[in-house]
Amino acid sequence: MIEVRNLSKNFTLHNQGGTVLPVMVGGHLDVAAGECVGLIGQSGSGKSTMMRMVYGNYLAAGGSIRIGDVDVVTALPRDIVALRRHTLGYVSQFLRVLPRVPTIDVVAEPLLVLGTPVDAARAKAAALLERLNIPQRLWALSPTTFSGGEQQRVNIARGFAHDYPALLLDEPTASLDAVNREVVLSLIEEAKARGAAILGIFHDEPARERVCDRLVDVTSFTPGLSA
């Protein structure tokens, strides 16, 4: 489902003397349907850079990233928008939302853009919020004032609202208590069971052990770090 080949990335800092920083060379990985692959490597080795490139958020210098029949590296913006709507979900570490939009609608939005009727979208959102122990009295409020852990759970609910065939998870269990961590790990296991291809970063080692089928060390793609 996700196929990365010979991926490379440079950052050119035009306003700092035009410095060119090569940050990835020969990036390579595969994630099959129903499989969860964990990215490992020391801080700064390029785990997040890899995730962002797969999502189309960072521009690759070369190589290919195939998700289904789309090559993210060469796709037009509207193809990436369509890919993100239908196929590729992303749970980042931070929630970025409009102030004043109620939590339930923040979670339902990925379904609404796909044309799901409002009632059905809200029902799915409500079920996820309940499962992630967000008290119902908060659903009508904007999550902007919530605690870090609550925001993270809203973010996860939003990421799991639509059954994406491919899913990127950036530290999904960070800042969660034991009960909610367990809920998130179950959500990941259920997504795998329905055939989702998952690529994730997990600093939580027991979580990684439990959900990941394989690990990819990105250090081997980092110029200056690879052995």
Place this chain on the structure above:
Amino acid sequence: MVMMERQLSAQAAAPLLSVQGLSRYYGARIGCKDVSFDLYPGEVMGIVGESGSGKSTLLSCLAGHQRPDAGGLSYNGVDVLALSEAERRRLLRSDWAYVHQNPRDGLRMGVSAGGNVGERLMAVGARHYGQIRDTATDWLGRVEIAAERIDDRPSAFSGGMQQRLQIARNLVTAPKLVFMDEPTGGLDVSVQARLLDLLRGLVRDLGLSVVIVTHDLAVVRLLADRLMVMKSGHVVEAGLTDQVLDDPQHAYTQLLVSSVLQV
């Protein structure tokens, strides 16, 4: 459902607006030069750049307020620059809409709120008073203006309400393509958030294509699928909005993004 998706993808195969090599000069000075892009149905494109970058000149050429000196502009396969004045006006009233930065430029301040919305309906042929009033009331509701304000003049409205009324006036005729010039400029931050949420919902529910000019990077991040960055009349960078903002390639875009104050 499958059939609907097929229709959608067939529609999406042809651009709604196609711009080739569009240029506009003010004497020897460049307004905008050699701008090309295709806008597809349902796409929202942001144009950012500082004052004088040419973004407003480009928008007014696209919307038919100014005639470009060179280049091509086609809408749904029709050469817009070759249209007669009457045909062009009909397009501006029916298929297209234009939201001004200052609601006073887009509203008739001496006419009631309901009249402002109804007037545009009448311009495309609506004649039945009761239906016009019902549609106007419905649209006031959609932009969160209470029905009892229908007979008030916009001069009695707050800036945020005036801007919402201008949006209702523009969208009531179900346009396919909407041009917006700094629609949230001049509004308080809290009012901006409400307007952005409203616009996002309308764009999603009506499947609008939008070209939005702004200097506010937070606005394009929330509203636009793709982004063009302009400097000195030229497009220096274009791409997926979050990619351009998070991984800018051009020196000017890097400067623009890094100059935003973090809150």
